[in-house]
Amino acid sequence: MNQKFDVVVIGAGISGLSTAMHLKEGNPDLSIVVLDKQHTYGQGNTGKSAAGYRDIFKTEVNRKLASSSIEFFKSIQKSKGFDIGMHASGYLFLVRDKSQLDLMLHELSRETNIETVEKDEIKNSLNIRYDLDPEQAKFMKLEGYDKGYLGKNCGIIEPELVADYYYRECVKLGIQFNFGTQVSGLTLVPVNPLDYPGEPFIWQDKKIGSIETNKGTFLADEYIMAADVYTTGLLDKTGIDGHERPKKRQVFQVTNKKIVDMLSKQIHTTEGIMPFTILPSHGVFLRPAPKFHSMWIGVADDLARDFSFTEEPQAEHDFYENSIYQILTAYSNNFENAELTGSWAGYYSYNTADMTPNIFKELNLTVISGTSGSGIMKGDAIGRVATALFSGKEKAKLYGDMEFNVADVGVNNRNVKMEQLIL
């Protein structure tokens, strides 16, 4: 049976949820359905996120997307009283004097709230060494650090609670959800059909006419693709480029008594939680997870991490043991013999051209892709920009009345430099 709506949104992760909510808020008369193959919302990469948030990005575009979303999230938690597990416990980058990162963060401290922290304060508080064993440092290419940069408008959040907020708002607004609905393809049709076999021909105007799912065909005037790393595969047959590539990302949950003590070592905040900390070498990060009495460890490793894609990616324990554990213990004996109590893997949807989200329109299809590992912290702004694009506006109003040039994150008139702060 065909089901007809004004708008079909594919994907009930943070991108699809936020877009559906903002779209319906601005256009209450639209009938909108959100489809997801999972049994409920937020089960894709949204649910696998390490869920740190920061407004520290090299490019202004990314700073705007993140900082406005962070302000919106704060408003949900404070004014609306909806707990999304948000703690402004900071992001701490450990750096060498005069390194590239030092210069970049120094420059960014003019744009956003960043403080420097003395190395001894960090060492005494978190028990992270700045004076490494020289032989091990040389062998493993590890750097010590001379100071820390602490982002104050940064911290941790719970993505399933954020998704929960958007979902509830969507339902209140009358948006329909169909879970367990797997989209298998989008059908391209001529705008003015001739009912002749083989349409659409190269000279005919085209549009997405319908989408096929395991629950039948869905028809709409407009479609929104928010399927993250599934975007490219779903679009392949239409000839539309998804402009994203998936790369596997893993989180390892570790704990022991020292780690539990470490979790509560706040630095220049009153949250009672240590900052999300980026070690000086190889991009390994420590994400405090006080709710689980654990530390989540991750790294956006690049070379030798292939681009292959599977439905159910698994965390690799040998990667933790051979690559990560060695680094952790070189910096802090807190991690020695830590128990690995959990692990999971998902994908970053990388826009490999500039590591910044894409929000573009092709025919009657709005596509959100390439969230590049920071789709939660930019999730609200992404929904607003997609809504503005859908509505044919050149400028989106981000939360806090910040204006955003929609074309900047599009494809044809894109205006973004390479983002260098990818974690």
Ligand SMILES: Cc1cc2nc3c(=O)[nH]c(=O)nc-3n(C[C@H](O)[C@H](O)[C@H](O)COP(=O)(O)OP(=O)(O)OC[C@H]3O[C@@H](n4cnc5c(N)ncnc54)[C@H](O)[C@@H]3O)c2cc1C
């Ligand atoms: C390990 C890891 C750590 C991360 N850490 C952070 C972080 O600290 N901070 C941050 O901001 N971001 C982080 N991210 C990135 C962030 O999680 C993503 O950018 C964000 O979740 C993308 O949201 P989305 O809605 O676009 O995609 P998703 O949440 O993946 O949603 C896409 C939805 O589409 C559905 N779907 C896919 N194919 C189909 C189909 N054929 N039919 C129907 N439905 C379909 C899926 O089921 C899914 O629910 C991390 C990601 C990973 C994997």
